[in-house]
Amino acid sequence: MTGETRVFFGLGSNMGDKEGTLQEAVRLLDAVSGIQVLRSSSLYETDPVGYVEQDVFYNLVLEADVILPPQALLEETQRIEQQLGRTRDIRWGPRTVDIDILLYGEQQEDTEALCIPHPRMAERAFVLVPLAELVPHQVIPMPARVNVLIEELLSNLEHTDGVRRSKSFCWK
Numbered sequence: 001m002t003g004e005t006r007v008f009f010g011l012g013s014n015m016g017d018k019e020g021t022l023q024e025a026v027r028l029l030d031a032v033s034g035i036q037v038l039r040s041s042s043l044y045e046t047d048p049v050g051y052v053e054q055d056v057f058y059n060l061v062l063e064a065d066v067i068l069p070p071q072a073l074l075e076e077t078q079r080i081e082q083q084l085g086r087t088r089d090i091r092w093g094p095r096t097v098d099i100d101i102l103l104y105g106e107q108q109e110d111t112e113a114l115c116i117p118h119p120r121m122a123e124r125a126f127v128l129v130p131l132a133e134l135v136p137h138q139v140i141p142m143p144a145r146v147n148v149l150i151e152e153l154l155s156n157l158e159h160t161d162g163v164r165r166s167k168s169f170c171w172k
């Protein structure tokens with residue numbers, strides 16, 4: 001692809017066949033014209049954050065090259081969430097699959113429909129641990145703050161023990 005932007009996605013699942021659904025989600029993302037998945041982090045088993053009365057999650061982070069603009073990319077990720085049976089019932093509640101756009105190159109977006117970098121990623125160990133596995137030395141453009149390294153954000157977290165590496169993640 002030419003004119004591509006390096007994008008990082010955060011994926012999570014805590015209903016049904018979690019690993020199988022994540023594999024399908026990655027395959028569907030890679031099948032979109034304009035998205036080329038390059039690498040995946042390991043698969044992590046993670047304790048639920050926010051709404052805690054729910055099953056443990058599987059989380060991972062993907063690195064991809066993308067030629068779609070951010071809004072069109074969000075439409076694709078939401079279409080895949082729908083296709084895999086995602087419903088929106090409880091905020092931060094159980095889901096077959098969640099696909100967040102964490103980083104889109106160095107670009108920042110700040111609308112309700114799309115906020116990049118993802119507004120809650122800096123406080124989420126289930127995002128930072130797998131992201132740091134891929135690109136610990138990458139800088140994140142943070143609104144109203146100096147740019148910061150992913151490994152620094154991770155070292156600022158009080159706890160990461162709710163995020164446990166399960167195994168390598170094979171999706172091809």
Ligand SMILES: Nc1ncnc2c1ncn2[C@@H]1O[C@H](COP(=O)(O)OP(=O)(O)OP(=O)(O)O)[C@@H](O)[C@H]1O
Nearest residue numbers: 091092098099100101102112113114115116118120
């Ligand atoms: N970077 C982003 N990636 C994905 N969705 C985003 C992003 N920024 C804003 N949104 C918006 O957030 C809305 C809610 O998304 P969703 O239902 O997946 O939230 P959630 O997964 O429950 O919570 P959280 O946003 O804290 O992860 C989406 O409809 C989307 O328009």
Ligand SMILES: Nc1nc2c(c(=O)[nH]1)N=C(CO)CN2
Nearest residue numbers: 012046047048049050057092
């Ligand atoms: N462990 C974990 N907890 C969560 C997750 C998630 O992916 N993993 N997603 C949420 C909403 O996006 C809320 N809480």
